[in-house]
Structure formats: structure tokens, C-alpha cells
Amino acid sequence: MKRIVILCCTALLLMVLFNACKKKEVTGLPVFTLDEISGERLWNRIAVETDYKTYRYWPGHEGVQPGQSPHGIFHRVFANSMLVDSLPIQDRKAPYGAIIVKENLSIDKELNQITVMAKVEGFDPEHNDWFYAAFDKGGNVLAEGAPDGCVNCHTGMRDNDYIIIQALDKPLP
Ligand code: HEC
Incomplete structure (x- = not known):
């Protein structure tokens, strides 16, 4: 009995520490x-x-996922609270302040590049105001602004606010 109590206490303590x-x-x-x-x-x-x-x-797109060209063979996609908390978005327009970070991973799942989209009011109204940037893993800027490559390809998903991985109005899993 004593042993069970000790075990339970240890487990509880570990959980508390982990959360902290x-x-x-x-x-x-x-x-x-x-x-x-x-x-x-x-x-x-x-x-x-x-x-x-x-x-x-x-x-609905958690952890390492297979990706497409020109990004990594694998990727992980994170979004800030401002965006995630507003999902699903019925009119498919992300809020200003939204930031999406995509880690592009190699076939060995090593980090290669980080590509980011940030929605900034007035930045590029013709293309829904997304500021695009690519970084190496040390944070050096490889591309920024509204590079033709990024904008042209993402324009294929104009109706989804230029976001490709998932429909913004998709119900949450
Ligand atoms: C040739 C097409 C193409 C080009 C060029 C391109 N992307 Fe993408 N991008 C994609 C595809 C396809 C996805 C969906 C995820 C995947 O398969 O990798 C994506 C996803 C993303 C995402 C995750 C959000 C989303 O839209 O799904 C970000 C952030 C992103 N790209 C940033 C960039 C940046 C920054 C550039 C330019 C430096 C760029 N992309 C250039 C095709 C492209």
C-alpha cells in the first residue's frame, strides 16, 4: 500500500514538473x-x-507531415494563437497578426529552412497582405517581402487566403 502511495505521488510530482x-x-x-x-x-x-x-x-496537421515541392519532403506547420484561436474561419480570411511558420525538413527529417507567412495590414493588398519570408536554420534571411515565387504559387489558393495546407473553414478535428 505504502509503495502504491509513493508511486502515485512520484507520478503526480513528475506531471506537475513537466507542465511547469x-x-x-x-x-x-x-x-x-x-x-x-x-x-x-x-x-x-x-x-x-x-x-x-x-x-x-x-x-489536424500535427507533427511531421509529408510535404510537396518546393518546400521540404517533410514539414511541420505551426501557427500563432491569433490564427489558431480564430479557426474555423467561415469567410476564409485570416486575421491581421496571423503568423504561420513552416519548418522544411530533409528526407532525414533534419531542419533545412523555415518559411513564414505573416499577415500585415496594408503590406500587399492585391494579394491579401501576406508578408513572406524564408530563413536558414540560423535565422539568416534568404527571401523576404512578396517574392514572385512565393506569391505566384500561393495564388493558386487565393480563395483560401493564399494558405495551401488546409481550408480555413474546415471544422476543427
Ligand atoms: C511552387 C509552389 C510554391 C512556392 C514557390 C512556395 N510555396 Fe509555400 N507552399 C506550397 C505548398 C504546396 C504548400 C503546402 C505544404 C507543403 O506541401 O509543403 C505550401 C505551404 C506554405 C506555408 C504553410 C502555410 C500554407 O500556405 O499552407 C508557408 C508558411 C509557406 N508555404 C511559405 C512560403 C514562402 C515564404 C515561399 C517563398 C520563399 C513559398 N512558400 C513558396 C507551395 C509553394
Whole structure:
């Protein structure tokens, strides 16, 4: 009996410790304005002011998933609370302040590149105001702004606010 009590207490303690250590997403930061958005600022937001690994996975698309060209063979897609908390979105328009982070992984599931979309009011009204950026794993900016490559390909999903992985109005799993 004593042993069972000790075991239960240890399990409980471990659970409490685990939850205390699990980092939570920092929320409530001001959304980017047109004047301040840049690749560098965006990296700072997802890797310093917040840690994108504390964001939630795109609902229904959790963990490592197979990807398509030109991104990685595998990927993981995270989105900040501002976006995830508003899903499903009936009019398929993500809110300003939404940030989507995609880790592009190699065939060995090693991190290659990080591609990001951030919705910034007034940035590119013709294409729903998405600011695109690509980073190497050290945070060096490889592409930023509205590069033709990113915009043209994502335009295929114009009706879903340029987001490809999932319909914004899909009911949550
Ligand atoms: C040739 C087409 C193509 C180009 C070019 C492209 N993407 Fe994508 N992107 C995709 C596809 C397809 C997906 C869906 C996930 C997957 O299969 O990898 C995607 C998904 C994403 C996502 C996750 C959100 C979503 O829309 O599903 C982000 C973020 C992203 N791309 C950023 C970028 C950035 C930044 C660039 C430019 C540097 C870029 N993409 C260029 C095809 C493209």
C-alpha cells in the first residue's frame, strides 16, 4: 500500500514538473505594422520575443507531415494563437497578426529552412497582405517581402487566403 502511495505521488510530482517546464506561447504582443515589418523583425518575433515551437501545430496537421515541392519532403506547420484561436474561419480570411511558420525538413527529417507567412495590414493588398519570408536554420534571411515565387504559387489558393495546407473553414478535428 505504502509503495502504491509513493508511486502515485512520484507520478503526480513528475506531471506537475513537466507542465511547469513546458513553455507556453507568449501572446499579446503588438501586431506588426507596415512600417516595421521586415525579415529580421519577423525572425525576432518567432525566435526571440516568442518561440514558434510553443505555437500550436495547424489543427489536424500535427507533427511531421509529408510535404510537396518546393518546400521540404517533410514539414511541420505551426501557427500563432491569433490564427489558431480564430479557426474555423467561415469567410476564409485570416486575421491581421496571423503568423504561420513552416519548418522544411530533409528526407532525414533534419531542419533545412523555415518559411513564414505573416499577415500585415496594408503590406500587399492585391494579394491579401501576406508578408513572406524564408530563413536558414540560423535565422539568416534568404527571401523576404512578396517574392514572385512565393506569391505566384500561393495564388493558386487565393480563395483560401493564399494558405495551401488546409481550408480555413474546415471544422476543427
Ligand atoms: C511552387 C509552389 C510554391 C512556392 C514557390 C512556395 N510555396 Fe509555400 N507552399 C506550397 C505548398 C504546396 C504548400 C503546402 C505544404 C507543403 O506541401 O509543403 C505550401 C505551404 C506554405 C506555408 C504553410 C502555410 C500554407 O500556405 O499552407 C508557408 C508558411 C509557406 N508555404 C511559405 C512560403 C514562402 C515564404 C515561399 C517563398 C520563399 C513559398 N512558400 C513558396 C507551395 C509553394
